[in-house]
Amino acid sequence: MAFRSGVRIGIDYGKSRIGIAVTDPSGKICFPHTTFKFSPYGTHIDEIIALAIEREAIEIVVGMPKHLSGVEGATAQSVREFAQELATELPELRVCLIDERLTTNQAHAGLATMGIENRKRKDKIDQLAAAIILENALQTELVTGNPPGEQVE
Numbered sequence: 001m002a003f004r005s006g007v008r009i010g011i012d013y014g015k016s017r018i019g020i021a022v023t024d025p026s027g028k029i030c031f032p033h034t035t036f037k038f039s040p041y042g043t044h045i046d047e048i049i050a051l052a053i054e055r056e057a058i059e060i061v062v063g064m065p066k067h068l069s070g071v072e073g074a075t076a077q078s079v080r081e082f083a084q085e086l087a088t089e090l091p092e093l094r095v096c097l098i099d100e101r102l103t104t105n106q107a108h109a110g111l112a113t114m115g116i117e118n119r120k121r122k123d124k125i126d127q128l129a130a131a132i133i134l135e136n137a138l139q140t141e142l143v144t145g146n147p148p149g150e151q152v153e
Contacts, residue, residue, distance in 0.1 A: 001145045003027070006058030009051060010134025012100065012126050013062060013079050018044055019126025021134045022055060030134040032127035045082075049089055060086055060093055061149060063100030063133040080152075087152040096149035098137050100129070 065073035
């Protein structure tokens with residue numbers, strides 16, 4: 001299977017902030033985009049749906065928290081429920097889960113390398129983690145020729 005062209009959205013899901021990254025229309029270059037605040041009323045879901053529709057996305061890649069051993073982390077069930085809700089609301093899009101081990105550490109290291117102080121990283125860290133998750137998904141598809149991750153039905 002060839003690499004699929006089209007916009008993808010990457011998500012670093014958290015119970016307070018949700019980092020968002022997007023690709024260019026070819027689907028080959030990703031960029032940190034924004035951070036949505038988690039809402040117990042689900043407005044973050046509405047914001048992601050609106051972004052997916054606006055960008056005419058073909059896929060949403062959600063980071064799945066795992067321990068270094070490969071075992072799913074404590075928040076894995078809430079991430080699965082979040083991804084399932086997106087898949088239900090956007091049935092025309094492929095929604096998948098991809099391993100996000102060490103992405104936040106990589107994001108912190110990247111921001112430190114750029115000279116951004118710890119206290120100023122909060123607004124950017126989740127976006128950058130989402131971009132790393134999305135980049136990992138793109139690389140997987142480029143190398144294997146198959147869509148990345150575990151598809152959410």
